Amino acid sequence: MNDRRYKITLWTSVIGAIVLVVGGIVALAIYSERQGSNIVVPGVTELVPEDHVFGSAEATVTLVEYGDFQCPACAAYALVVKQVKDEYADRIRFVYRDFPLTQHRNARAASYAAEAAGVQGKYWEFHDLLFERQEAWAASSASDVQKIHEGYAELLGLDLGKFAADRDADLTRRGVDADQRSGIQAGVASTPTFYLNGRKLDARSYDDFKRDIDALLATP
Amino acid sequence: MLAVSAVGFLDATYLTVQHYLKGIPPCTINGCEVVLTSGYATVYGIPIALAGSAYYLTLLLGGIYFLDSRSVRVFRWFALCTVMGLAVSFVLVGLQLFVIKALCLYCMISAVTSTTLFILGMAVLNSSRYGARPLPKVPPADLR
Numbered sequence: 001m002n003d004r005r006y007k008i009t010l011w012t013s014v015i016g017a018i019v020l021v022v023g024g025i026v027a028l029a030i031y032s033e034r035q036g037s038n039i040v041v042p043g044v045t046e047l048v049p050e051d052h053v054f055g056s057a058e059a060t061v062t063l064v065e066y067g068d069f070q071c072p073a074c075a076a077y078a079l080v081v082k083q084v085k086d087e088y089a090d091r092i093r094f095v096y097r098d099f100p101l102t103q104h105r106n107a108r109a110a111s112y113a114a115e116a117a118g119v120q121g122k123y124w125e126f127h128d129l130l131f132e133r134q135e136a137w138a139a140s141s142a143s144d145v146q147k148i149h150e151g152y153a154e155l156l157g158l159d160l161g162k163f164a165a166d167r168d169a170d171l172t173r174r175g176v177d178a179d180q181r182s183g184i185q186a187g188v189a190s191t192p193t194f195y196l197n198g199r200k201l202d203a204r205s206y207d208d209f210k211r212d213i214d215a216l217l218a219t220p
Numbered sequence: 221m222l223a224v225s226a227v228g229f230l231d232a233t234y235l236t237v238q239h240y241l242k243g244i245p246p247c248t249i250n251g252c253e254v255v256l257t258s259g260y261a262t263v264y265g266i267p268i269a270l271a272g273s274a275y276y277l278t279l280l281l282g283g284i285y286f287l288d289s290r291s292v293r294v295f296r297w298f299a300l301c302t303v304m305g306l307a308v309s310f311v312l313v314g315l316q317l318f319v320i321k322a323l324c325l326y327c328m329i330s331a332v333t334s335t336t337l338f339i340l341g342m343a344v345l346n347s348s349r350y351g352a353r354p355l356p357k358v359p360p361a362d363l364r
Contacts, residue, residue, distance in 0.1 A: 103254050
């Protein structure tokens with residue numbers, strides 16, 4: 001009888017322990033998704049002349065995104081970010097910095113193309129196109145990607161010769177490298193990573209962004 | 221051995237939970253998500269991590285049962301399971317290295333635990349106490 005009681009106790013405790021552990025793992029997994037931080041990362045909010053800034057130049061609230069044009073998560077966020085940009089255009093500054101990852105073969109090419117479009121004043125339009133149509137070029141060969149991006153340039157009415165020259169220019173390459181270095185220094189480990197006034201932001205939806213931005217705008 | 225199974229279980233379960241939680245995973249510097257979102261991460265929609273989790277859980281429960289019952293048969297069965305675990309691990313690591321060309325840290329942790337369990341299993345199988353090696357034919361001294 002005692003033996004049976006012992007066995008029941010043993011196995012109930014084992015099952016119970018396992019359930020608790022699995023619960024703990026679920027909690028841990030959810031917690032580790034949270035990116036937000038209260039630490040202000042120095043240097044993130046400081047703008048450099050090469051930065052692509054959208055919005056009010058004198059704004060006291062700066063939202064920085066480190067992104068990779070070939071990253072599906074960034075493309076998913078692009079819609080939300082666009083909403084934020086449009087809604088807060090006159091009240092915040094939005095900065096996009098390139099953080100191309102090595103596993104994305106075409107990410108750098110996309111960054112260079114966007115920079116080239118920027119020289120002709122159409123950075124944000126090109127940036128939006130790249131994300132909207134990511135599936136069209138993300139998995140293509142390098143030469144196909146070039147053609148597709150040239151198609152976007154044409155769509156935006158850019159001078160194609162100048163576009164190609166700027167895209168391949170050393171200056172462009174160095175600009176993207178500088179963005180990436182800035183991200184590494186800031187501790188970016190994945191894309192997209194957002195910093196609001198230097199603090200890493202954990203925002204999933206437009207409402208999340210709105211809540212944090214509004215809070216900052218409200219403080220004098 | 222229980223400890224190693226437990227580690228494997230935690231690791232595989234974490235991956236499984238992540239799989240079911242994530243909408244679109246962010247792209248990481250180490251490329252972990254490339255492995256986890258590749259076609260090889262699931263079989264007919266079931267994440268391999270879940271199978272791994274079940275495997276480690278079985279070993280864990282088997283180990284506890286063995287401690288409780290001291291059954292040699294259970295132990296041998298345990299050791300044989302680790303062979304299968306090792307084989308699967310080999311295939312998955314090979315896929316990462318040669319096909320997907322990206323490594324996922326948690327997957328590699330599982331490979332380490334599978335290999336360790338296999339080595340432990342084989343070591344004990346070879347020992348005369350629980351192992352398959354036949355006992356010496358000479359009767360013990362007090363019976364002679």
